[in-house]
Amino acid sequence: GAVVSQHPSWVICKSGTSVKIECRSLDFQATTMFWYRQFPKQSLMLMATSNEGSKATYEQGVEKDKFLINHASLTLSTLTVTSAHPEDSSFYICSASGGVSAYNEQFFGPGTRLTVL
Amino acid sequence: AQSVTQLGSHVSVSEGALVLLRCNYSSSVPPYLFWYVQYPNQGLQLLLKYTSAATLVKGINGFEAEFKKSETSFHLTKPSAHMSDAAEYFCAVVGGGADGLTFGKGTHLIIQP
Numbered sequence: 001g002a003v004v005s006q007h008p009s010w011v012i013c014k015s016g017t018s019v020k021i022e023c024r025s026l027d028f029q030a031t032t033m034f035w036y037r038q039f040p041k042q043s044l045m046l047m048a049t050s051n052e053g054s055k056a057t058y059e060q061g062v063e064k065d066k067f068l069i070n071h072a073s074l075t076l077s078t079l080t081v082t083s084a085h086p087e088d089s090s091f092y093i094c095s096a097s098g099g100v101s102a103y104n105e106q107f108f109g110p111g112t113r114l115t116v117l
Numbered sequence: 118a119q120s121v122t123q124l125g126s127h128v129s130v131s132e133g134a135l136v137l138l139r140c141n142y143s144s145s146v147p148p149y150l151f152w153y154v155q156y157p158n159q160g161l162q163l164l165l166k167y168t169s170a171a172t173l174v175k176g177i178n179g180f181e182a183e184f185k186k187s188e189t190s191f192h193l194t195k196p197s198a199h200m201s202d203a204a205e206y207f208c209a210v211v212g213g214g215a216d217g218l219t220f221g222k223g224t225h226l227i228i229q230p
Binding site: 004006034036042043044045046049059093095105106107108109110111113 | 153158159160161162163166207217218219220221222223
């Protein structure tokens with residue numbers, strides 16, 4: 001299957017700082033990328049959907065000004081957690097799809113564990 | 118809105134025994150359904166998917182699932198469990214918001230030696 005990478009795999013930051021997480025599709029062009037959040041021992045919750053060159057579509061309850069998503073190229077999407085707080089600590093997982101519909105298979109990255117002190 | 122319910126947050130089976138992980142869905146339209154496996158601190162790997170073709174779907178690692186519309190179910194099975202099957206399993210349906218996946222809460226599969 002297609003390969004999706006995330007960087008960093010884990011990050012620890014101080015409260016109030018911003019953290020950027022990268023999601024890359026290594027061997028295919030990702031028309032659509034999705035960002036999910038997973039709390040310990042819980043399921044994944046969709047945060048936002050981004051299409052290359054367009055503004056991201058955020059799920060209800062997700063603050064767009066806090067979680068900035070940029071999908072500037074067909075192989076890279078970034079999630080920036082601005083002014084991070086301890087409650088933002090979580091496992092963030094991206095997925096990438098070569099199509100514009102969720103009916104196209106999504107390939108998941110390994111995740112980024114964020115800890116905010 | 119679409120949703121999935123996974124019965125049993127933890128399932129424990131003996132090595133060599135049948136694995137059965139339950140998933141029921143709710144959907145106003147014909148669903149696309151998926152089973153993913155997640156190993157500790159890793160992303161998700163697709164086991165299999167139902168896309169309205171054959172109702173019995175075969176996936177990787179010996180897993181299969183049967184789509185039953187009358188029961189709104191998509192249970193995952195494997196005839197003989199292996200120690201390497203120990204992981205978290207998620208059932209998912211297309212339709213969360215802007216085409217993202219909606220996941221069930223997950224089932225932690227424990228394999229007893």
